[in-house]
Amino acid sequence: MTHLFRLMAPLLTFVAAVALAQTPRFETMPTEGTRWFKGNTHTHTLESDGDSPPDTVISWYKRHGYDFLVISDHNVFVSPARFSHFVDSSFLLIAGEELTTAFGKKPVHINGLNIPGVIQTIKDTTLLGTVQKNVDAVREVEGVPHINNPNFGGAISAEILAQVQNDKLIEIFNGHPLVNNVGGGDSPGMEEVWDMLLTRGKRIYGIAVDDAHHFKEEFAPDRSNPGRGWVVVRSRTLAPQEILSRMEAGQFYASTGVVLDDVIVTPTTVEIRIRKKGDFKFTTEFIGDGGKVLLRTGANPAIYTLGGSPTYVRARVMDSNGAVAWVQPTFVIK
Ligand SMILES: [Zn+2]
Structure with missing residues (x-):
C-alpha cells in the first residue's frame, strides 16, 4: 500500500494542483x-x-x-x-x-x-x-x-x-x-x-x-x-x-460609523469582524454582480463562503442606528 501511494503521490499532487487552478477562488x-x-x-x-x-x-x-x-x-x-x-x-x-x-x-x-x-x-x-x-x-x-x-x-x-x-x-x-x-x-x-x-x-x-x-x-x-x-x-x-x-x-x-476589527479574505471565504457597540445590532449583506445580495446575515463575524460564479463580492455592514461600513470588493479568479 505504502509503495503504491509512493508511486501515485506525484500524480495525486498534479491532479490536486489542476483542480485548485480550475476552482474559482478569491484573490x-x-x-x-x-x-x-x-x-x-x-x-x-x-x-x-x-x-x-x-x-x-x-x-x-x-x-x-x-x-x-x-x-x-x-x-x-x-x-x-x-x-x-x-x-x-x-x-x-x-x-x-x-x-x-x-x-x-x-x-x-x-x-x-x-x-x-x-x-x-x-x-x-x-x-x-x-x-x-x-x-x-x-x-x-x-x-x-x-x-x-x-x-x-x-x-x-x-x-x-x-x-x-x-x-x-x-x-x-x-x-x-x-x-x-x-x-x-x-x-x-x-x-x-x-x-x-x-x-x-x-x-x-x-x-x-x-x-x-x-x-x-x-x-x-x-x-x-x-x-x-x-x-x-x-x-x-x-x-x-x-x-x-x-x-x-x-x-x-x-x-x-460602523467600525470593523478585521476583514479576512481566504481563497474561499470573506470574514468580517464587526466592533461591538452598546446594544447595537448589525446586518451584513454580501453583494455580487448586478448588485445582487448573495447573503444577508446578522452573525458576527459575518462569513461568506464562495459559491456560484460571482466575479466580485463586496459587503455592506449596517448597524441598527443607520450607520454603514462598505467593505471593498474581492475579485474572483476563475
Ligand atoms: Zn469638495
Missing part, C-alpha cells in the same frame, strides 16, 4: 504587519470655500481620532509643510487639491492626493474628456485621483464613469447635504452605480468622505459638517505612498 493579499488607519480625503478650509482656517480644520480631525487628513481646497494647494507642527507618528497630512471645473452646467470635481503643488484644471470638448484630462493631470504628477460626488448636479453617469481610465476610487458617500448619494426617481444611487461598474469588470473602489466646509456654528443636517464619512486603510506604515497604494488596491473599508 488574497498579504496582511502581515499591517494595522488600520482612519482618514478623510476631502475637506475644505478658508483657503477656498470652507469657513475655518486650516489650523482649525486639522485640529478638529486630529482631536477626533483620525490618523490622516487631506485638505482639498478648490483649485488651491494648501501645503502640508505649513502645518508640519500637527504632524507626528500618529497623525499625517497628505497634500491635496479638489480640481474643480465643469462641462457646461455639469460640475466635474476630481481630487488629487499626494500632489506636489497646484494642478491647473482642464476643459475638454466632451464631459468624458473633461473628467479624463483632469484625472490624467493628477496622474502626470504621480498623484492619486478620486472622482468626487458623481451624482452632484446629476453630472457624471455610470456610462461616463465606465469609460474613464486610470481612476480607481470614486465617492460612494459624500457628507455634503446636496450631493444625491442615494439617488432616487430615475437616477441610481452611488452604490448602484458602483455595482454597475464592477459588474462591467472595472476594478474600482468606493470611498466615503466628509467634503466638510462648516466647522463653526451649528452642526446640522443641512450644513456641511465634518465626521460623516471616512476610510479606514490597512497599511504597515502611516506614510502617504503606502496609504494611497493600499487604497488603490482596495485594502480599506469606507464608513459612516
Whole structure:
C-alpha cells in the first residue's frame, strides 16, 4: 500500500494542483504587519470655500481620532509643510487639491492626493474628456485621483464613469447635504452605480468622505459638517505612498460609523469582524454582480463562503442606528 501511494503521490499532487487552478477562488493579499488607519480625503478650509482656517480644520480631525487628513481646497494647494507642527507618528497630512471645473452646467470635481503643488484644471470638448484630462493631470504628477460626488448636479453617469481610465476610487458617500448619494426617481444611487461598474469588470473602489466646509456654528443636517464619512486603510506604515497604494488596491473599508476589527479574505471565504457597540445590532449583506445580495446575515463575524460564479463580492455592514461600513470588493479568479 505504502509503495503504491509512493508511486501515485506525484500524480495525486498534479491532479490536486489542476483542480485548485480550475476552482474559482478569491484573490488574497498579504496582511502581515499591517494595522488600520482612519482618514478623510476631502475637506475644505478658508483657503477656498470652507469657513475655518486650516489650523482649525486639522485640529478638529486630529482631536477626533483620525490618523490622516487631506485638505482639498478648490483649485488651491494648501501645503502640508505649513502645518508640519500637527504632524507626528500618529497623525499625517497628505497634500491635496479638489480640481474643480465643469462641462457646461455639469460640475466635474476630481481630487488629487499626494500632489506636489497646484494642478491647473482642464476643459475638454466632451464631459468624458473633461473628467479624463483632469484625472490624467493628477496622474502626470504621480498623484492619486478620486472622482468626487458623481451624482452632484446629476453630472457624471455610470456610462461616463465606465469609460474613464486610470481612476480607481470614486465617492460612494459624500457628507455634503446636496450631493444625491442615494439617488432616487430615475437616477441610481452611488452604490448602484458602483455595482454597475464592477459588474462591467472595472476594478474600482468606493470611498466615503466628509467634503466638510462648516466647522463653526451649528452642526446640522443641512450644513456641511465634518465626521460623516471616512476610510479606514490597512497599511504597515502611516506614510502617504503606502496609504494611497493600499487604497488603490482596495485594502480599506469606507464608513459612516460602523467600525470593523478585521476583514479576512481566504481563497474561499470573506470574514468580517464587526466592533461591538452598546446594544447595537448589525446586518451584513454580501453583494455580487448586478448588485445582487448573495447573503444577508446578522452573525458576527459575518462569513461568506464562495459559491456560484460571482466575479466580485463586496459587503455592506449596517448597524441598527443607520450607520454603514462598505467593505471593498474581492475579485474572483476563475
Ligand atoms: Zn469638495
